[in-house]
Amino acid sequence: MFSTRFSAFVGALILAPCVATAAPMIFSAAGSDAASIQAEVDAFRDALGALNPNEPENFKGGRRQIDWDGAPDVVSDPNPFPGDFFNRNFAPLARGIEFRPSENPKAGAPEQIAKGFQLSSTEASGEPVRFGFEKELDVFSPERLFAPTGGTIFDVVFFDPADQKTPAATRGLGIVFTNVSEVEDEKTKEKTTDAMVNFFLKGQDIGTDHPAFSVNAEASGPGGLSFIGVLFDEPTIVGATVQAGYIPFDTAKSGAGVVAMDDFIFGEPTVAAVPVPASALLLGSALFGGAAFARRRRRQAA
Known part of the structure; x- marks a missing residue:
């Protein structure tokens, strides 16, 4: 198992003028099993803080999770x-989170955009578990998994848990992946992986803008299993x-390849500020991709 924790200094973080x-x-x-990423x-x-009740209420701080x-079974494989x-x-x-096919033209080719979502079945359901790929896909918390259908790119958006319609922001978002592979970037020829999270911050439009960082x-x-978690001091994502x-x-x-x-896992969704006008985003868009990362890596045997 190997783990990394580092501070990301991203140019796009100065999107909102006068806000530090x-x-x-x-x-x-990442590692071969749940124990590899548990810590x-x-x-x-x-x-993030204590786990909040899954009630349609606002809580100060803390986290929610899925x-x-x-x-x-009615919302699990073979059902959407x-x-x-x-x-x-x-x-x-009432958790203040939604999953949607991405509508951002910058997100990827149309054939890459998810059309919907599915949860894997339980052994008791009689359907194939883990989408029929039990050997390749592992679970962190038994026994269901989540995946997009018809494509592999989708959006995660946050809402006020108390009214379900007002956009919200969160301090942090963490996702557990399974079966992540190393791949080569077609343009740069650098080694990367086939699982990525692109983050949008206050003042950005997830439907039109470049992400602040990835x-x-x-x-x-x-x-195996992989975990990515991004945490800010304040509700920013x-x-x-x-x-x-x-x-x-x-x-x-x-x-x-699946x-x-x-x-x-995400921080308590908090009502977001009014978005900054599009003109104010130009600087952040220009700086996208120019992030410099200071890393501190710890390696241990799997």
Whole structure:
């Protein structure tokens, strides 16, 4: 197992004039099983604070999370999963988060954009578990996994848990991935991975802007697990575009190259400020991609 935690100094963080935004702390780990990433996931949870009740109320600080495992069979494989399932006005579904096919033309080619979502089945359901790729996909919290269908790129957006319609921001977002592979960037020829989270901050429009910065999950190897968590001092993240591999599981002929997700962990969604006019975003867009990262890496045996 190897883990990384570092501060990301990103030019786009100066998008909002006259508002000082501290650089985020990034939590990252990967390995062959849940134990390989447990410490980093726990550190991220602790940094966010206590787990809040899944009520349609506002709480000061703390976190909410989704492990998918309590969802019913009616919204699981072979049935579609509603992207707004966890943005309802009643417990335990009041969590202030939605999943949507990306509408940003910069997110990727049309054929890469997800058309919908699905949860994997439980053993008790009689359906194939882990989308039929049990050997390639592992779970962090047994036993369901989450994945986009019809494509691999989708958006995560936050809402006020108390009214479900007002956009909100969060201090942090963490995602557990499974089966992340190392790949080569076609343009730069540099090594990267097939799982990435693109973050949008206050003042940005997830539907039109470039993300403020992007973070790739570490390669886990076949059937392994990876974790990425990004944390700010204040509610700053308004959404994220996720790249979950390049091969949708519903069209894959094997589990090689398929990426699914388990737990989503995020800070209490807080009502976001009024977005900055588009003209104020030009500086951030120009600086996108020019991030410099100061890393501190710890390596341990898997």
